[in-house]
Amino acid sequence: MSVLVRGAALLGRQRADLRLVEGRISAVGSLSPQRGEQVLDADGLVALPGLVDLHTHLREPGREDAETVRTGTRAAAAGGFTAVHAMANTEPVADTAGVVEQVWRLGQDAGHCDVHPVGAVTVGLGGTQLAELGAMADSAARVRVFSDDGHCVFDAALMRRALEYVKAFDGVVAQHAQEPRLTSGAQMNEGELSGRLGLVGWPAAAEEAVVARDVLLAAHVRSRVHVCHLSTAGSVEIVRWAKGKGWPVTAEVTPHHLLLTEASAASYDPVFKVNPPLRSEEDVTALREGLADGTIDAVATDHAPHPREAKDCEWAVAAFGMLGLETAVSVVQQVMVEPGLLDWAGVADRMSVRPASIGRISQQGRPLAEGEPASFVLLDPAATRTISAVETHSKSRNTPYAGLTLPGRVVATFLRGRCTHGATA
Numbered sequence: 503m504s505v506l507v508r509g510a511a512l513l514g515r516q517r518a519d520l521r522l523v524e525g526r527i528s529a530v531g532s533l534s535p536q537r538g539e540q541v542l543d544a545d546g547l548v549a550l551p552g553l554v555d556l557h558t559h560l561r562e563p564g565r566e567d568a569e570t571v572r573t574g575t576r577a578a579a580a581g582g583f584t585a586v587h588a589m590a591n592t593e594p595v596a597d598t599a600g601v602v603e604q605v606w607r608l609g610q611d612a613g614h615c616d617v618h619p620v621g622a623v624t625v626g627l628g629g630t631q632l633a634e635l636g637a638m639a640d641s642a643a644r645v646r647v648f649s650d651d652g653h654c655v656f657d658a659a660l661m662r663r664a665l666e667y668v669k670a671f672d673g674v675v676a677q678h679a680q681e682p683r684l685t686s687g688a689q690m691n692e693g694e695l696s697g698r699l700g701l702v703g704w705p706a707a708a709e710e711a712v713v714a715r716d717v718l719l720a721a722h723v724r725s726r727v728h729v730c731h732l733s734t735a736g737s738v739e740i741v742r743w744a745k746g747k748g749w750p751v752t753a754e755v756t757p758h759h760l761l762l763t764e765a766s767a768a769s770y771d772p773v774f775k776v777n778p779p780l781r782s783e784e785d786v787t788a789l790r791e792g793l794a795d796g797t798i799d800a801v802a803t804d805h806a807p808h809p810r811e812a813k814d815c816e817w818a819v820a821a822f823g824m825l826g827l828e829t830a831v832s833v834v835q836q837v838m839v840e841p842g843l844l845d846w847a848g849v850a851d852r853m854s855v856r857p858a859s860i861g862r863i864s865q866q867g868r869p870l871a872e873g874e875p876a877s878f879v880l881l882d883p884a885a886t887r888t889i890s891a892v893e894t895h896s897k898s899r900n901t902p903y904a905g906l907t908l909p910g911r912v913v914a915t916f917l918r919g920r921c922t923h924g925a926t927a
């Protein structure tokens with residue numbers, strides 16, 4: 503049984519037909535339908551390799567009221583993703599081979615996209631004792647990305663040891679850069695607006711100090727560090743400086759930090775409360791430029807589902823985080839493609855090729871070429887849609903884009919030749 507995808511613009515460039523046979527792209531070019539072949543008309547659509555998210559919170563095990571591996575990966579497929587990295591801050595924490603294998607198996611059973619569990623750096627995210635990094639790397643889940651995300655690995659000696667340890671299996675430590683003492687009780691970006699709103703400020707320096715320290719450590723021990731969710735112009739500068747020296751540093755930015763600013767906090771609507779906080783216009787501009795010039799390697803969603811009670815409350819007590827999987831590529835189209843900062847090939851690089859490389863996933867982020875895995879997404883860039891908090895595959899509703907009209911629509915997602923979202927004919 504084969505499928506013929508007709509007339510998609512590959513990476514937004516030349517139009518071609520793709521034939522999918524047994525999970526692979528068997529032919530690319532001008533192809534005629536074969537007898538009994540399923541034909542999908544992709545005229546006007548852009549084909550990109552399946553998107554890869556470095557930063558997803560699937561919440562299972564432990565917080566299945568917010569999300570499950572099944573619902574979160576279904577949302578991922580709807581957003582064009584064929585692989586996600588599932589963050590370790592579950593209950594129990596993914597700090598052993600047993601828990602990461604459980605998450606990996608749940609992902610396989612659901613079948614919506616590949617799930618690559620992230621292993622915790624420290625036991626229980628406690629920040630004091632290294633977790634069993636080697637056992638997680640050797641497990642069936644083959645963990646390569648380690649992070650205490652939600653918490654910063656603040657102890658410099660422990661961070662150094664983690665960086666040294668993961669070298670043995672070509673792993674990477676993904677740091678949530680947040681100086682804890684400078685952000686005690688912090689609620690939003692520190693500046694004139696936080697003063698006016700009476701919310702405790704979160705200074706840019708609290709992020710930048712940790713980013714600076716970690717790029718120095720990565721250079722010193724020659725091991726890979728990845729900076730999660732860059733949010734300030736200063737962080738972009740530090741990463742640019744470190745890359746200029748050839749140091750093994752990569753970084754990601756979220757769609758919400760590319761689009762929204764601290765001004766959203768003036769509504770006191772906790773849907774805009776996120777860690778790190780939404781920043782200034784100048785920061786947003788620097789993040790877009792950093793993503794465009796490749797200083798920032800990847801867009802990562804930091805999809806963070808929360809049940810209603812964690813968000814339907816006062817700002818100060820609400821949980822940090824927002825949904826992101828189903829809207830990510832639309833936000834990137836709006837802020838990067840439409841102003842000419844990235845073309846579709848650039849989007850493929852930042853949302854598929856480079857994240858797959860950082861996570862050391864060999865079968866994702868591949869070219870749309872003969873013999874390659876048939877894992878790709880078909881987008882309609884001419885479509886627009888008004889985002890609804892209710893119409894989501896996630897179990898939670900905390901999207902910051904409700905009511906906004908965003909460009910683009912994911913028409914279909916294919917994982918190794920199998921349609922995981924949208925129609926096949």
Ligand SMILES: [Zn+2]
Pocket residue numbers: 651652653678730731777778
């Ligand atoms: Zn984080």
